[in-house]
Amino acid sequence: MSCQSKSCEKCHHNICTYRVPIFSDLEQNEMTKVTELIITRKYARGEMIVMEGNQLEGLYIIHSGRVKAFRYTQEAKEQILYLFSEGDFFGEKNLLRKQPVTYHAEALEETQICVIPHHSFHELLKEVPSINYKIMDQLCIRIEHLESLIQNMGTRDMEARISAILLEFAEKYGSKQKDGILVSMPLSREGIANYIGVTRETISRKLSRLQEDGIIELVGNKKLKILDLSALEQDFI
Amino acid sequence: MSCQSKSCEKCHHNICTYRVPIFSDLEQNEMTKVTELIITRKYARGEMIVMEGNQLEGLYIIHSGRVKAFRYTQEAKEQILYLFSEGDFFGEKNLLRKQPVTYHAEALEETQICVIPHHSFHELLKEVPSINYKIMDQLCIRIEHLESLIQNMGTRDMEARISAILLEFAEKYGSKQKDGILVSMPLSREGIANYIGVTRETISRKLSRLQEDGIIELVGNKKLKILDLSALEQDFI
DNA sequence: CGGGCACTTGATAGTAATCAAGTCCGGTGG
DNA sequence: CCACCGGACTTGATTACTATCAAGTGCCCG
Incomplete structure (x- = not known):
């Protein structure tokens, strides 16, 4: 894990501030102020970013990459939350x-994280109270995601x-694409299984089935093409 | 559904303000101000309070009673969220x-709801910004609840x-109690089933099993006594 | 006390987990 | 560029579990 620390004036676009919804209301000078407070870190694929129970020194914002957040179930199986x-x-x-x-958070690919230390964030909050609303907004979005996930896990039909x-x-x-939607899968078969609470074998079988039925087309292990979107939606609705 | 409208000075303790975490920071005079804005409503057991998709006129705070919040799964089964x-x-x-x-919200017993209209709430928010933190606090608690529910639904062991x-x-x-913990069940068997995503028969069987094993004792249909707490916790941990 | 609804219990069937071989893909080194 | 290696994935056979269907039973309320 390498630290790149503070930023230069020229590479603002490489800093989270410009990419993060909660800062979208900031003025230019406020942006600059925030940017100066940020510490960036890099994580390799498979590397743990935080562990359940960690006391973090600040807010972790993803600058680039993908991260899975999960807990362990009773059977010591990963249950992915986000x-x-x-x-x-x-x-x-x-x-x-x-x-x-x-929860635990693990990088799914090379990932850059921007950390805003607690005290910096709280100072920022004093100066720009509208950030409060942005955070609540994001919390509501997260709640919606979790509610949908529960609804999904409650349906028996795999x-x-x-x-x-x-x-x-x-x-x-x-x-x-012209013949469908090409999806770059963020998770392995096992990862998908851990997201919806089944085994990897079941995912394999069901994906094969969907391919047989001409609804999707598997493109290697890390991509798939959705050929018949409405069929999927019908399943879903 | 009957409306009791505004409150008198003497029955403040009957108004939400004094019972609600998000208002715990309020001064006496602020409390009074809030109280005057509140409209209370009463719902009978089984009555729907809100339906998914409703645009509410304000924040609904539970003054007394119990409410289940749920969505329907694909199979048109209730999935309880809160x-x-x-x-x-x-x-x-x-x-x-x-x-x-x-989500849908339904009263599980006679329930009184206090409604704070949008504009009233936003005015209050301007005067007492600390309420912001309280709300975020509550949102975080809700997120934790949902995360735990997902973790629970992800464990295969019923x-x-x-x-x-x-x-x-x-x-x-x-x-x-001296011989255990007496629990007043907020949900029917079917309700419990809809909370953890199984059928009512399965709940029946498992509860009977737990009774056979001397871990719990069923007291009618609406109560049960936990005789061996550590056995339950062992299951759980 | 009686009726209805929630609950319990039993039998059966369906589905996914588990166990067990293979097979494929992607990356590495020659 | 190709061959090889290992991990991820697929597929098959069996088992275990819960859903489902069905028939009582009992609790609770009027």
């Missing part, structure tokens, strides 16, 4: 409630659960 | 993001899942 991307943050419980993080995940991935990581 | 009690609120997405509520629910109920609705 997939974070550029602009997402974690450690807010530390910031707002002085509570340690409640087909529908997988369809829901594929639609989510298509939305976040897909690109339209 | 059990709300005195002091809990909903409709915050309307307040903070102008988004409709994302025994462990039910144990987790019983421990949650014991915490929230239990009273210590």
